[in-house]
Amino acid sequence: MSLTGALIFMGGLGLALAVILTLANKRLFVAEDPRIDDVEEMLPKTNCGACGSPGCRAFAEACVAGEVNPAKCTVSPPEMTAFIADYLGVELGDEEKIVARLACAGGNHVARMRSQYSGMQSCRAAVAAGGGGKACSWGCLGLADCEQSCDFDAITMDRNGLPVVDEEKCVACNDCVVACPLNLFSLEPVSHRLWVACKSLAEGDEVLADCEVGCTGCARCVADAPDGLITIKNNLAAVDYSKNALASKLPIQRCPTGAIVWLQDSTVEKGAAAKRILRKEPLPLDPTA
Amino acid sequence: MFDFLSFLRKRGTFSHGIHPAENKHYTAHMPIKRLPFAPELVLPLSQHFGAPSEAIVHPGQEVVRGEPIARANGFMSVPLHAPATGRIKRIELMPTAKGPRTPSVILEVYPGDSQEVRYDFPRDYTTMEPKDIVKAVQDTGLVGLGGAAFPTHVKLSPPKEHKVHTVLLNGCECEPFLTTDHRVMLEYPEDLIRGTKILMRALGAERAIIGTEQNKMDAVEAIRAHLPADGPIDVRAVPTKYPQGAEKMLAKALMDVEIPSGNFPSSVGLGVFNVASTAELGALFPHSQGVIERVVTVTGPGIEKPGNYMVPIGTPIRFILNRLGFGGTSNCLIMGGPMMGGSVSSLDVPITKGSGGLLVLTEQILEQQHELSTHPCISCAQCVAACPMHLNPSQLGKLAYKHRYDDMRSDFHLMDCFECGCCSYVCPSGIPLVQYFRIAKSSLREKAARERAAAS
Numbered sequence A: 001m002s003l004t005g006a007l008i009f010m011g012g013l014g015l016a017l018a019v020i021l022t023l024a025n026k027r028l029f030v031a032e033d034p035r036i037d038d039v040e041e042m043l044p045k046t047n048c049g050a051c052g053s054p055g056c057r058a059f060a061e062a063c064v065a066g067e068v069n070p071a072k073c074t075v076s077p078p079e080m081t082a083f084i085a086d087y088l089g090v091e092l093g094d095e096e097k098i099v100a101r102l103a104c105a106g107g108n109h110v111a112r113m114r115s116q117y118s119g120m121q122s123c124r125a126a127v128a129a130g131g132g133g134k135a136c137s138w139g140c141l142g143l144a145d146c147e148q149s150c151d152f153d154a155i156t157m158d159r160n161g162l163p164v165v166d167e168e169k170c171v172a173c174n175d176c177v178v179a180c181p182l183n184l185f186s187l188e189p190v191s192h193r194l195w196v197a198c199k200s201l202a203e204g205d206e207v208l209a210d211c212e213v214g215c216t217g218c219a220r221c222v223a224d225a226p227d228g229l230i231t232i233k234n235n236l237a238a239v240d241y242s243k244n245a246l247a248s249k250l251p252i253q254r255c256p257t258g259a260i261v262w263l264q265d266s267t268v269e270k271g272a273a274a275k276r277i278l279r280k281e282p283l284p285l286d287p288t289a
Numbered sequence B: 001m002f003d004f005l006s007f008l009r010k011r012g013t014f015s016h017g018i019h020p021a022e023n024k025h026y027t028a029h030m031p032i033k034r035l036p037f038a039p040e041l042v043l044p045l046s047q048h049f050g051a052p053s054e055a056i057v058h059p060g061q062e063v064v065r066g067e068p069i070a071r072a073n074g075f076m077s078v079p080l081h082a083p084a085t086g087r088i089k090r091i092e093l094m095p096t097a098k099g100p101r102t103p104s105v106i107l108e109v110y111p112g113d114s115q116e117v118r119y120d121f122p123r124d125y126t127t128m129e130p131k132d133i134v135k136a137v138q139d140t141g142l143v144g145l146g147g148a149a150f151p152t153h154v155k156l157s158p159p160k161e162h163k164v165h166t167v168l169l170n171g172c173e174c175e176p177f178l179t180t181d182h183r184v185m186l187e188y189p190e191d192l193i194r195g196t197k198i199l200m201r202a203l204g205a206e207r208a209i210i211g212t213e214q215n216k217m218d219a220v221e222a223i224r225a226h227l228p229a230d231g232p233i234d235v236r237a238v239p240t241k242y243p244q245g246a247e248k249m250l251a252k253a254l255m256d257v258e259i260p261s262g263n264f265p266s267s268v269g270l271g272v273f274n275v276a277s278t279a280e281l282g283a284l285f286p287h288s289q290g291v292i293e294r295v296v297t298v299t300g301p302g303i304e305k306p307g308n309y310m311v312p313i314g315t316p317i318r319f320i321l322n323r324l325g326f327g328g329t330s331n332c333l334i335m336g337g338p339m340m341g342g343s344v345s346s347l348d349v350p351i352t353k354g355s356g357g358l359l360v361l362t363e364q365i366l367e368q369q370h371e372l373s374t375h376p377c378i379s380c381a382q383c384v385a386a387c388p389m390h391l392n393p394s395q396l397g398k399l400a401y402k403h404r405y406d407d408m409r410s411d412f413h414l415m416d417c418f419e420c421g422c423c424s425y426v427c428p429s430g431i432p433l434v435q436y437f438r439i440a441k442s443s444l445r446e447k448a449a450r451e452r453a454a455a456s
Helices: A002-027 A034-042 A055-063 A078-088 A124-129 A145-149 A175-179 A206-210 A220-224 A239-248 B001-007 B131-138 B178-188 B189-203 B214-223 B245-257 B275-287 B316-325 B362-372 B382-386 B393-403 B405-410 B422-426 B433-455
Strands: A099-104 A154-159 A163-165 A185-189 A194-196 A231-232 A236-239 A258-262 A267-269 B040-044 B068-071 B087-095 B103-107 B164-171 B209-213 B233-238 B270-274 B292-298 B307-312 B334-336 B359-360
Touching: A034 A055, A034 A078, A034 A267, A055 A078, A099 A163, A099 B001, A145 A154, A163 A231, A175 A220, A175 B433, A194 A236, A236 B178, A239 B087, A258 B131, A258 B233, B040 B087, B087 B359, B103 B422, B131 B362, B131 B393, B164 B178, B164 B189, B164 B245, B164 B275, B178 B209, B178 B214, B178 B275, B178 B292, B189 B209, B189 B214, B189 B233, B189 B275, B209 B214, B209 B245, B209 B292, B214 B233, B233 B245, B233 B405, B275 B292, B292 B316, B307 B316, B359 B422, B382 B422, B393 B405, B393 B433, B405 B433
Parallel strands: B164 B209, B164 B270, B209 B233, B292 B359
Antiparallel strands: A099 A185, A154 A163, A194 A258, A231 A236, A258 A267, B040 B103, B087 B103, B292 B307, B334 B359
8 A cells, every 4th residue: 555655656746747847848948049059069179268258168159149250269270160150151250360479588598597496396386486596587487387288289398498389289278378477478469470579677788697688678679660660668679569560570680689589480580680599508507696 | 161171272372383493593592783784785665565665766866874765655555764874876676585676776885974873853652643653653664574564554554443452462483493573572672662552552452462482481571571560561472383473373372362264353353563563663663763774583504603683674685694604505595484484596685674584504405305205195184284274285285286276265265374384394295285375376366466457
């Protein structure tokens, strides 16, 4: 008796709940565009955030709603974004490739160390411990926080302890910009070819005491550049990218240290007057500094 | 029954904490001595917590010892005074102990000058209104000399809803090696007591307790000799333990109250001040003078003549070390104590208002440190037993390793960590826990700043 009672009760309960659920499903059904699922399927699902949306699903929703162009996805290969645009019946936008760039060229073969840092191998830890051992307070510490933060293997540390960005692999996800405690990275369109690879605010020749490739603020590039393209701000050359159309290789030619460079196709071109750096090995530590 | 329970609650001290080797024998018995003036003083405009001061001198200008050379930039800032008579050479970026270069005034000291402080305007705190005292304290340029360099006058202006009834004077100096506060209590008890009275008047507090540790009983006696038996000021020694000198730990030990998370001591009616700052206040306030020098413990196995020295603010540490016999490199230096101090990466950094000690190690000690390696966490919970804030450093460390900083803050109270370093000290696996937490906190602070910038 008790068993049948229980079976009837549980069965009845199950049936009643099933009816409620079925009704709720019919009544409260949210019609979702099936294309969102399809587009999400076509996206790389890295959830990197480079497009500005919080994850690939949100990007797919925005694409389907027509709020953003599929070309904003920097991780998908161009064929795939073209395919998505075709699928959605929209014109594929002309998104310029954006990459992360480092505003420092002071590897350990050109930038002097004033003391040896032997603590935890992280730039952020070094910054907390007296700013790390580098003589230049603004320069790259070379402990690879950016390399670790990069999910796309686009950053590798070179033999002189400087991160090198592989522009092919870089998707401009902003992770390295956030990871660097010295704010040396920034996201730049590849057309910004004129680049000042230095952030030292030190005055004039004091920069050279710390680093052989720093910007001394000598303003030769300012003199050679078309009006207003380059200015000196805080002892540092600054390129006004709103006038980027005027940029040429001319301003870099007379730079004595090679701090201002021309970046094209993953090569760094220094001016003719830039000091040649032949040294490969790290500079010795100056124990009296 | 209640007596039994209160015994369990560890009255008179705080729970957890550690007992590192004190190493105070180098300098504890040595009276404060003066060091000569360095030929050039470097005075960073940002020596304190808050907005940097604004220079009011120009290169080439002659200044007199004690004259203001920079004014406070807003309420959360203090002025800066010339530590010596001389000429302003230039104002430029100079390295500081924290690392980044900051704008600093460089003062060339006149070698032949008598270096008298001629700035002296009598001021009587007993007749002044509290708000005038606060303004006058700001004018002295006084900040917490214990290390954090938090402007004293800001502490004297608690939120209106907080009523401070007791002033706690922090003379614990729980950091190993350092003896600055100890010597100040021993040698300047009158200044300390006068300073305490000024603080009490500014805050409207009824009583004050000077708290120190039981390893400084001579200081307790020295102060007690200057106090009436039933006055509002009391001296007490609590058990020696690290980090007794943290304000939350001191409030627990002396008053048996807990300062709620994220709150100032004034929320429970307390004002906590360092004894060296208070003694400085007691000495400067009646003469309207500014902070121009401080006591620095120069100590450690790497220095020939350790001691407690009265050093003008802005003296480069290279000058101090050269005079006291030092043959090592900048690798061996720690500004402050070994637990919470920071390593110094250049000998050109100056003594600032917040530098209470200079610890000089030797290359051999450093080499032993290099041999130590980090192993995985074995969940032994020694860090949990050591953390005075009752956090879970083991779990926090595991999350930090995975860069899960938001989880550390929301689920494990990362922001309550005040970086005392007990966890790193006890960890048998040699995991740099407190370093991880510093990284996490700095990342979270930067993130918050970015979000604020994006929102505005």
